[in-house]
Amino acid sequence: MMLGGRISRVVVPIIGALLFGPQPAGAQELRVVHPREAHWILEEISGDAAYEHIRYMTQFHRPTGGAEGLWEVAEYYEKKAREYGLVNVKLIKQKTANPPWNAELGEIWISGDRAVRVASTLQTPLHLADNSNPAEVESELVDIGEGTDPSDYEGKVISGKIVLAHGPLAAVYREAVLERGAEGIVWYPSPYNEQSVSYPDQIRWSRLPAIQAKESGKGFAFILSLRQGLDLRDKLAEGPVIVRADIRAGFDSPQGSEPWQVMVEAKILGAEPELEQDIILTGHLQEEKFSANDDASGTASILEIGRALNRLIESGRIPRPRRTIRFWWVTEISSQRQYFADNPTAHHRMWVNINNDMVGANQAQDLMRVQNITRLPATRFHFLNDVAEAVIDYMVAANNSELAQVQAGSGDPYPKPHLSRLGTRHRYNAKMIFHHNNTDHMPFNEAPIGVPGITFTNWPDAYIHTSDDDLWNIDRTQLGRNAASTALIAYAMANASDETAPALIAETVGRGINRLANNLRLALSWLADADDLSAAYHLGVEQLDYVYERERRALTSLGEVSNSTARRVPELLAGLDHRIEQARDELEGAYRALSGGRAPAAKAAPTPIERRLEAIRPALTAGPTEFLERRGMLGGVAGLHGIMAFEILNAVDGTRTGIDIYRYVAAEAREAGKHYYGVVTPEAVLTYLDRAAELNLVQLR
Numbered sequence: 001m002m003l004g005g006r007i008s009r010v011v012v013p014i015i016g017a018l019l020f021g022p023q024p025a026g027a028q029e030l031r032v033v034h035p036r037e038a039h040w041i042l043e044e045i046s047g048d049a050a051y052e053h054i055r056y057m058t059q060f061h062r063p064t065g066g067a068e069g070l071w072e073v074a075e076y077y078e079k080k081a082r083e084y085g086l087v088n089v090k091l092i093k094q095k096t097a098n099p100p101w102n103a104e105l106g107e108i109w110i111s112g113d114r115a116v117r118v119a120s121t122l123q124t125p126l127h128l129a130d131n132s133n134p135a136e137v138e139s140e141l142v143d144i145g146e147g148t149d150p151s152d153y154e155g156k157v158i159s160g161k162i163v164l165a166h167g168p169l170a171a172v173y174r175e176a177v178l179e180r181g182a183e184g185i186v187w188y189p190s191p192y193n194e195q196s197v198s199y200p201d202q203i204r205w206s207r208l209p210a211i212q213a214k215e216s217g218k219g220f221a222f223i224l225s226l227r228q229g230l231d232l233r234d235k236l237a238e239g240p241v242i243v244r245a246d247i248r249a250g251f252d253s254p255q256g257s258e259p260w261q262v263m264v265e266a267k268i269l270g271a272e273p274e275l276e277q278d279i280i281l282t283g284h285l286q287e288e289k290f291s292a293n294d295d296a297s298g299t300a301s302i303l304e305i306g307r308a309l310n311r312l313i314e315s316g317r318i319p320r321p322r323r324t325i326r327f328w329w330v331t332e333i334s335s336q337r338q339y340f341a342d343n344p345t346a347h348h349r350m351w352v353n354i355n356n357d358m359v360g361a362n363q364a365q366d367l368m369r370v371q372n373i374t375r376l377p378a379t380r381f382h383f384l385n386d387v388a389e390a391v392i393d394y395m396v397a398a399n400n401s402e403l404a405q406v407q408a409g410s411g412d413p414y415p416k417p418h419l420s421r422l423g424t425r426h427r428y429n430a431k432m433i434f435h436h437n438n439t440d441h442m443p444f445n446e447a448p449i450g451v452p453g454i455t456f457t458n459w460p461d462a463y464i465h466t467s468d469d470d471l472w473n474i475d476r477t478q479l480g481r482n483a484a485s486t487a488l489i490a491y492a493m494a495n496a497s498d499e500t501a502p503a504l505i506a507e508t509v510g511r512g513i514n515r516l517a518n519n520l521r522l523a524l525s526w527l528a529d530a531d532d533l534s535a536a537y538h539l540g541v542e543q544l545d546y547v548y549e550r551e552r553r554a555l556t557s558l559g560e561v562s563n564s565t566a567r568r569v570p571e572l573l574a575g576l577d578h579r580i581e582q583a584r585d586e587l588e589g590a591y592r593a594l595s596g597g598r599a600p601a602a603k604a605a606p607t608p609i610e611r612r613l614e615a616i617r618p619a620l621t622a623g624p625t626e627f628l629e630r631r632g633m634l635g636g637v638a639g640l641h642g643i644m645a646f647e648i649l650n651a652v653d654g655t656r657t658g659i660d661i662y663r664y665v666a667a668e669a670r671e672a673g674k675h676y677y678g679v680v681t682p683e684a685v686l687t688y689l690d691r692a693a694e695l696n697l698v699q700l701r
Contacts (some may be wrong), residue, residue: 006673030394031136031503033491038317043692044308047420047480053300061125066100066253074262077329084307086266094338096360103249108222111242125289130207132220137575138244147172166190177219181655184220189227200227205288209559210535214251239473248647261331270324277351278324282440283333290470298362301483321494336443342626352384361458362475363429378668379650381553382452386507391488423477434672447649496561497554502615512551519547534600537591546667548580609682613658616700640684641677
């Protein structure tokens with residue numbers, strides 16, 4: 001218990017030596033989880049066991065919108081959760097806007113005495129675009145090139161014909177079927193696309209716009225590989241081609257014709273449920289038939305974590321954690337938003353979210369895939385971020401080989417290897433990265449929910465949403481490492497206590513020092529490169545203000561561990577005050593050295609847009625139901641990165657002014673770099689806030 005006390009008395013006086021020097025990883029040991037408990041978790045988690053769940057899931061085409069295959073896999077996870085001893089298991093049927101759609105058969109043939117089958121769902125369900133209408137038609141095939149511009153149709157009779165095209169499918173559907181009366185589409189990837197050329201036999205998972213296809217009752221699309229498409233185009237160049245399409249599909253499901261989606265919930269109950277600080281683990285069930293990595297790997301990983309932790313708890317190998325761990329297998333993003341709309345206060349007892357989406361990739365394939373783990377967005381910063389980084393640093397160090405450790409006499413390939421029996425012996429190629437969205441941690445982070453969430457998502461990935469995302473794509477070893485990493489993070493959070501608080505404080509303070517040093521480096525570099533030293537200096541001041549606010553969030557969140565830890569927070573914040581003051585002194589000293597004078601006290605006069613932002617104090621006025629209904633109406637703002645728009649809404653708390661929000665989000669973008677989040681302007685922030693106000697999502701007081 002003395003470590004935390006020494007942080008302010010010992011670390012702060014020597015901060016000048018630490019702040020700007022290189023910081024070693026120090027990942028030889030994992031301290032946020034007791035070594036005995038970490039040992040058992042690492043021993044019990046099995047990538048081989050998780051792989052078997054993926055094997056089951058790849059039997060089923062399971063798109064969102066009431067797919068029979070989606071219901072099948074949901075029932076499987078419900079059954080397995082019960083079998084593994086998890087409690088409060090529920091299969092929850094939810095509302096959705098997506099109409100149910102299922103296909104029994106879809107085939108297209110070249111007609112004639114020697115008929116040739118071009119594509120069939122017997123070969124892969126991906127050959128038929130989701131939301132295709134039923135059809136039994138024989139017609140001439142017409143090549144319309146890209147098929148998205150009126151010029152593609154000049155001199156061609158389209159009505160009653162089937163078209164061959166390679167433009168964006170939704171646009172082709174609109175132009176060829178809805179506007180010009182084509183019966184359907186045979187589609188292949190653009191021959192000018194690098195991925196298409198690199199993977200000429202890949203079948204892409206595609207869909208027609210569901211609402212338009214259902215309401216019009218018109219059209220279908222068959223999906224070919226690039227090689228197939230070019231072969232068919234060559235045949236058309238030689239003369240007319242007649243094709244016959246037979247599709248048995250419809251907008252209904254065995255669960256009913258009303259739109260539905262599904263999620264499964266299960267729990268490991270905490271020893272102190274009155275804490276109301278549940279840890280939520282998520283992965284999504286819906287995708288195309290294969291989707292072994294996206295996201296059968298994530299759902300399988302979460303199930304294996306549930307099995308392993310519950311077995312260890314029930315056998316007495318590790319203590320029951322203080323907090324409840326919930327397991328959610330969902331329809332991606334949509335399930336959580338609907339759940340929060342149906343249960344508007346449920347998020348109040350949720351502490352953090354850890355998502356697994358694409359966690360089984362064989363990293364030697366494709367473009368040398370990296371297992372990325374996101375940091376928290378700045379608006380949701382929390383010591384979860386530092387627990388995750390501590391675990392990932394440890395797992396990477398434990399599963400990589402360096403010359404020095406070999407020279408030290410280690411006989412193993414890695415210091416503390418975590419290998420699956422039937423997996424590779426590849427290193428663990430993983431790293432923490434700046435925040436991104438578009439998977440199941442997003443609905444937790446976003447306004448109005450505000451539960452800090454991170455995700456494991458490998459990238460790059462040229463196999464996603466194609467026929468190549470199959471079982472051969474999965475490495476049981478990486479699957480096991482990611483499950484073990486997630487389990488360690490989850491258990492560290494679920495069992496955070498006075499006993500582990502010194503380690504949690506050490507991680508949060510120490511890593512916060514590194515983050516502050518990195519932002520000071522940016523501020524000093526702007527001065528070094530500046531033509532306008534005054535403007536660069538004030539930009540640096542704003543960057544340090546941003547870091548100060550963000551790191552206060554992380555340190556304050558430590559107070560959520562226990563009452564005694566909460567009593568430490570003022571001391572920790574005082575240490576942060578001291579470090580920030582030192583950084584500001586460094587920045588001012590650099591300005592004086594470059595300019596020969598004192599740092600300017602005043603900034604340039606605000607612009608009219610900045611004055612408008614200064615005059616408003618936005619506050620959220622809508623809850624989960626209203627956001628579910630209207631979020632999609634917000635749209636984008638030209639030049640504003642979508643994640644920065646996301647952060648603008650997240651920064652609305654009723655206390656920040658519009659200019660505070662702008663400066664905070666702009667600094668977050670600068671920290672990551674222009675290549676990552678672009679540049680945030682006052683005009684874009686005001687436009688987005690005005691739009692949110694028009695939709696009654698926020699009030700601009």
